[in-house]
Amino acid sequence: MADVYATLFERIIAGQYRADTRLKEEELAEEFGISRTPVREALRQLAQDGLVQILPKRGTRVIGFTVDDVEEIYEIRKSLEVQALHSSIPFLSIQGLKSIRDELLALANSNDPHLHESVDAKLHNYFIDSSGKKRLISLLSQMFRLIQRFRDLGFSDPQVRKTALRAHLDLLEALSMRDLDTAEQVLKAHIDESKKNAVSLILKGS
Numbered sequence: 001m002a003d004v005y006a007t008l009f010e011r012i013i014a015g016q017y018r019a020d021t022r023l024k025e026e027e028l029a030e031e032f033g034i035s036r037t038p039v040r041e042a043l044r045q046l047a048q049d050g051l052v053q054i055l056p057k058r059g060t061r062v063i064g065f066t067v068d069d070v071e072e073i074y075e076i077r078k079s080l081e082v083q084a085l086h087s088s089i090p091f092l093s094i095q096g097l098k099s100i101r102d103e104l105l106a107l108a109n110s111n112d113p114h115l116h117e118s119v120d121a122k123l124h125n126y127f128i129d130s131s132g133k134k135r136l137i138s139l140l141s142q143m144f145r146l147i148q149r150f151r152d153l154g155f156s157d158p159q160v161r162k163t164a165l166r167a168h169l170d171l172l173e174a175l176s177m178r179d180l181d182t183a184e185q186v187l188k189a190h191i192d193e194s195k196k197n198a199v200s201l202i203l204k205g206s
Contacts, residue, residue: 003032004028004034005042005045005046009049010153012052012064013065013201017064018062019063022059022061022062023061024060025040025043046060047060049145049146050063050069051063065202074191074195078187078192080136080140080143081128081140082184082187083131084137085127085183085187087130087136088131092126092175097172100119104169113156116165117155120168123168123172150201154198160197163193
């Protein structure tokens with residue numbers, strides 16, 4: 001189901017499926033060479049994420065994903081992550097931060113987008129989980145799931161990887177120094193940069 005979801009999501013944000021396009025389970029199942037069940041589940045997930053509307057007995061209608069949607073999602077993410085950052089500071093260990101820093105430094109000569117994405121997720125999840133705020137963690141998990149395809153596509157760009165790596169190292173340095181003001185500024189700028197990249201992907205499909 002995950003591959004079907006990812007492919008359909010990418011087609012929607014790329015503009016291959018315009019708003020009001022009808023998606024039919026049987027046609028998609030035939031295209032992907034799978035049964036209708038995983039297609040149905042992927043469409044349900046897309047509906048939950050607000051990209052499509054399931055119409056009983058009439059198939060599924062594409063709603064689309066607009067620049068305004070991206071703006072809203074990333075601004076919510078930024079607000080929630082800043083809250084998590086503030087709550088996590090007392091619980092972040094120097095050893096834990098150093099371990100992630102070592103992994104980031106090892107990425108300098110790596111062109112593997114999946115590896116960059118993995119370490120990126122490890123850093124964000126470290127301070128989010130360390131906040132100990134269960135509802136906050138759950139909401140951010142939902143946000144990350146929604147923007148996962150933008151992250152996948154973003155890390156395929158060498159410049160995005162380079163910029164993200166620099167931001168992550170700056171964030172780790174600030175956290176290690178317990179400089180919350182600088183850490184917050186770096187985090188906000190990093191998320192704003194991610195938002196800009198996501199907006200660019202949407203506009204390319206417009």
